[in-house]
Amino acid sequence: MNRLMGFGWALTVCFLLTFLSQAAIAQSASHKIAVIDMQKVMRESHAGKAAMEKLNKKFEKLREELRKKQEELKAFKEDLEKKAPLLSEEARAEKEREYKKMLRDFKDKSDDAQFEMRQAESRTMEPILKELEKIVTEIGKKKGYTLILENKMPGIYYVAPEADITDEIIKAYDAMKKGNGTKK
Numbered sequence: 001m002n003r004l005m006g007f008g009w010a011l012t013v014c015f016l017l018t019f020l021s022q023a024a025i026a027q028s029a030s031h032k033i034a035v036i037d038m039q040k041v042m043r044e045s046h047a048g049k050a051a052m053e054k055l056n057k058k059f060e061k062l063r064e065e066l067r068k069k070q071e072e073l074k075a076f077k078e079d080l081e082k083k084a085p086l087l088s089e090e091a092r093a094e095k096e097r098e099y100k101k102m103l104r105d106f107k108d109k110s111d112d113a114q115f116e117m118r119q120a121e122s123r124t125m126e127p128i129l130k131e132l133e134k135i136v137t138e139i140g141k142k143k144g145y146t147l148i149l150e151n152k153m154p155g156i157y158y159v160a161p162e163a164d165i166t167d168e169i170i171k172a173y174d175a176m177k178k179g180n181g182t183k184k
Helices: 002-028 038-044 046-086 089-143 166-179
Strands: 033-036 147-150
Touching: 033 089, 033 166, 038 046, 038 089, 038 166, 046 089, 046 166, 089 166
Parallel strands: 033 147
Antiparallel strands: none
8 A cells, every 4th residue: 555655656746747847848938048249249340340440559559669669678688698798797797687677677568558458448348338238138128038148158059040149239239329420
Protein backbone atom coordinates (compact mmCIF):
# COMPACT_ATOMS: atom_id res chain seq x y z
CA MET A 1 0.00 0.00 0.00
CA ASN A 2 2.87 2.42 0.86
CA ARG A 3 4.53 1.62 -2.45
CA LEU A 4 1.32 2.35 -4.31
CA MET A 5 0.93 5.64 -2.46
CA GLY A 6 4.59 6.56 -3.16
CA PHE A 7 4.08 5.73 -6.82
CA GLY A 8 0.98 7.94 -6.84
CA TRP A 9 2.90 10.86 -5.36
CA ALA A 10 5.74 10.37 -7.82
CA LEU A 11 3.25 10.33 -10.70
CA THR A 12 1.58 13.49 -9.36
CA VAL A 13 4.94 15.27 -9.01
CA CYS A 14 5.94 14.25 -12.55
CA PHE A 15 2.59 15.51 -13.87
CA LEU A 16 3.00 18.82 -12.05
CA LEU A 17 6.57 19.28 -13.29
CA THR A 18 5.54 18.52 -16.86
CA PHE A 19 2.59 20.92 -16.62
CA LEU A 20 4.69 23.70 -15.08
CA SER A 21 7.51 23.31 -17.63
CA GLN A 22 5.00 23.39 -20.51
CA ALA A 23 3.45 26.54 -19.01
CA ALA A 24 6.90 28.13 -18.70
CA ILE A 25 7.72 27.24 -22.33
CA ALA A 26 4.41 28.68 -23.52
CA GLN A 27 4.97 31.86 -21.53
CA SER A 28 8.56 32.30 -22.74
CA ALA A 29 7.45 31.85 -26.36
CA SER A 30 5.63 35.18 -26.07
CA HIS A 31 8.84 37.05 -25.19
CA LYS A 32 10.70 38.96 -27.89
CA ILE A 33 14.44 39.43 -27.59
CA ALA A 34 16.62 41.69 -29.73
CA VAL A 35 20.27 42.68 -29.90
CA ILE A 36 22.14 45.83 -30.86
CA ASP A 37 25.73 46.27 -32.01
CA MET A 38 26.52 49.60 -30.32
CA GLN A 39 29.94 49.79 -31.97
CA LYS A 40 28.23 49.66 -35.36
CA VAL A 41 25.76 52.34 -34.24
CA MET A 42 28.66 54.58 -33.23
CA ARG A 43 30.52 53.90 -36.51
CA GLU A 44 27.55 54.36 -38.84
CA SER A 45 25.23 56.94 -37.28
CA HIS A 46 25.79 60.56 -38.27
CA ALA A 47 26.37 61.70 -34.68
CA GLY A 48 28.67 58.76 -34.00
CA LYS A 49 30.74 59.49 -37.10
CA ALA A 50 31.03 63.17 -36.14
CA ALA A 51 32.07 62.26 -32.59
CA MET A 52 34.66 59.76 -33.82
CA GLU A 53 36.05 62.31 -36.29
CA LYS A 54 36.40 64.86 -33.48
CA LEU A 55 38.13 62.29 -31.25
CA ASN A 56 40.44 61.18 -34.06
CA LYS A 57 41.57 64.77 -34.65
CA LYS A 58 42.37 65.16 -30.96
CA PHE A 59 44.12 61.79 -30.93
CA GLU A 60 46.24 62.71 -33.97
CA LYS A 61 47.26 66.02 -32.36
CA LEU A 62 48.35 64.24 -29.16
CA ARG A 63 50.11 61.51 -31.12
CA GLU A 64 52.04 64.10 -33.15
CA GLU A 65 53.18 65.85 -29.95
CA LEU A 66 54.36 62.54 -28.52
CA ARG A 67 56.11 61.63 -31.77
CA LYS A 68 58.06 64.90 -31.66
CA LYS A 69 59.09 64.31 -28.04
CA GLN A 70 60.12 60.77 -28.91
CA GLU A 71 62.29 62.03 -31.78
CA GLU A 72 63.95 64.57 -29.45
CA LEU A 73 64.62 61.78 -26.99
CA LYS A 74 66.09 59.54 -29.68
CA ALA A 75 68.30 62.35 -31.01
CA PHE A 76 69.56 63.14 -27.49
CA LYS A 77 70.41 59.46 -26.89
CA GLU A 78 72.24 59.15 -30.22
CA ASP A 79 74.19 62.32 -29.49
CA LEU A 80 75.04 61.02 -26.02
CA GLU A 81 76.27 57.70 -27.44
CA LYS A 82 78.47 59.50 -29.97
CA LYS A 83 79.97 61.91 -27.47
CA ALA A 84 80.16 59.55 -24.48
CA PRO A 85 83.78 58.45 -25.14
CA LEU A 86 84.88 62.09 -25.30
CA LEU A 87 83.11 63.20 -22.12
CA SER A 88 84.52 63.03 -18.64
CA GLU A 89 82.87 60.49 -16.34
CA GLU A 90 81.14 63.27 -14.44
CA ALA A 91 79.82 64.92 -17.63
CA ARG A 92 78.69 61.55 -19.00
CA ALA A 93 76.84 60.78 -15.73
CA GLU A 94 75.17 64.21 -15.91
CA LYS A 95 74.04 63.59 -19.52
CA GLU A 96 72.71 60.13 -18.57
CA ARG A 97 70.70 61.67 -15.70
CA GLU A 98 69.36 64.27 -18.11
CA TYR A 99 68.40 61.49 -20.56
CA LYS A 100 66.63 59.51 -17.80
CA LYS A 101 64.75 62.66 -16.77
CA MET A 102 63.68 63.23 -20.38
CA LEU A 103 62.58 59.59 -20.57
CA ARG A 104 60.46 59.96 -17.40
CA ASP A 105 58.96 63.19 -18.75
CA PHE A 106 58.09 61.42 -21.99
CA LYS A 107 56.42 58.57 -20.11
CA ASP A 108 54.46 61.08 -18.01
CA LYS A 109 53.33 62.92 -21.15
CA SER A 110 52.32 59.62 -22.74
CA ASP A 111 50.30 58.63 -19.66
CA ASP A 112 48.69 62.09 -19.57
CA ALA A 113 47.77 61.81 -23.24
CA GLN A 114 46.13 58.41 -22.68
CA PHE A 115 44.18 59.77 -19.72
CA GLU A 116 43.15 62.85 -21.71
CA MET A 117 41.90 60.65 -24.58
CA ARG A 118 39.84 58.47 -22.21
CA GLN A 119 38.32 61.59 -20.68
CA ALA A 120 37.57 63.13 -24.09
CA GLU A 121 36.02 59.87 -25.28
CA SER A 122 33.85 59.69 -22.20
CA ARG A 123 32.71 63.32 -22.52
CA THR A 124 31.99 62.92 -26.22
CA MET A 125 30.24 59.55 -26.12
CA GLU A 126 28.19 59.92 -22.94
CA PRO A 127 25.53 62.26 -24.43
CA ILE A 128 25.23 60.04 -27.52
CA LEU A 129 24.80 56.92 -25.40
CA LYS A 130 22.11 58.63 -23.30
CA GLU A 131 20.20 59.58 -26.45
CA LEU A 132 20.59 56.06 -27.82
CA GLU A 133 19.29 54.60 -24.57
CA LYS A 134 16.09 56.64 -24.97
CA ILE A 135 15.68 55.49 -28.58
CA VAL A 136 16.30 51.84 -27.71
CA THR A 137 13.78 52.05 -24.87
CA GLU A 138 11.22 53.72 -27.15
CA ILE A 139 11.66 51.10 -29.89
CA GLY A 140 11.64 48.31 -27.31
CA LYS A 141 8.30 49.47 -25.92
CA LYS A 142 6.78 50.20 -29.33
CA LYS A 143 7.80 46.83 -30.82
CA GLY A 144 7.02 44.82 -27.67
CA TYR A 145 10.51 43.55 -26.89
CA THR A 146 10.97 41.92 -23.53
CA LEU A 147 14.75 42.21 -23.61
CA ILE A 148 17.30 44.08 -25.76
CA LEU A 149 20.96 43.11 -25.31
CA GLU A 150 24.31 44.41 -26.55
CA ASN A 151 25.41 41.98 -29.25
CA LYS A 152 29.09 42.00 -28.20
CA MET A 153 28.39 41.07 -24.56
CA PRO A 154 30.23 38.06 -23.17
CA GLY A 155 28.06 34.97 -23.24
CA ILE A 156 26.21 35.82 -26.45
CA TYR A 157 27.47 33.29 -28.95
CA TYR A 158 24.80 33.31 -31.61
CA VAL A 159 22.16 35.79 -32.67
CA ALA A 160 19.67 35.17 -35.42
CA PRO A 161 19.94 37.99 -37.96
CA GLU A 162 16.27 38.90 -37.52
CA ALA A 163 16.90 39.61 -33.82
CA ASP A 164 19.48 42.31 -34.64
CA ILE A 165 17.82 45.75 -34.61
CA THR A 166 21.05 47.76 -35.01
CA ASP A 167 20.14 49.24 -38.41
CA GLU A 168 16.71 50.23 -37.11
CA ILE A 169 18.35 52.02 -34.17
CA ILE A 170 20.77 53.85 -36.49
CA LYS A 171 17.90 55.04 -38.71
CA ALA A 172 15.84 56.16 -35.71
CA TYR A 173 18.80 57.97 -34.15
CA ASP A 174 19.75 59.72 -37.39
CA ALA A 175 16.11 60.73 -37.91
CA MET A 176 15.92 62.10 -34.36
CA LYS A 177 19.16 64.09 -34.77
CA LYS A 178 18.02 65.38 -38.17
CA GLY A 179 14.69 66.41 -36.67
CA ASN A 180 16.54 68.37 -33.98
CA GLY A 181 18.55 70.16 -36.65
CA THR A 182 21.79 68.72 -35.30
CA LYS A 183 22.68 66.43 -38.19
CA LYS A 184 26.38 66.68 -38.97
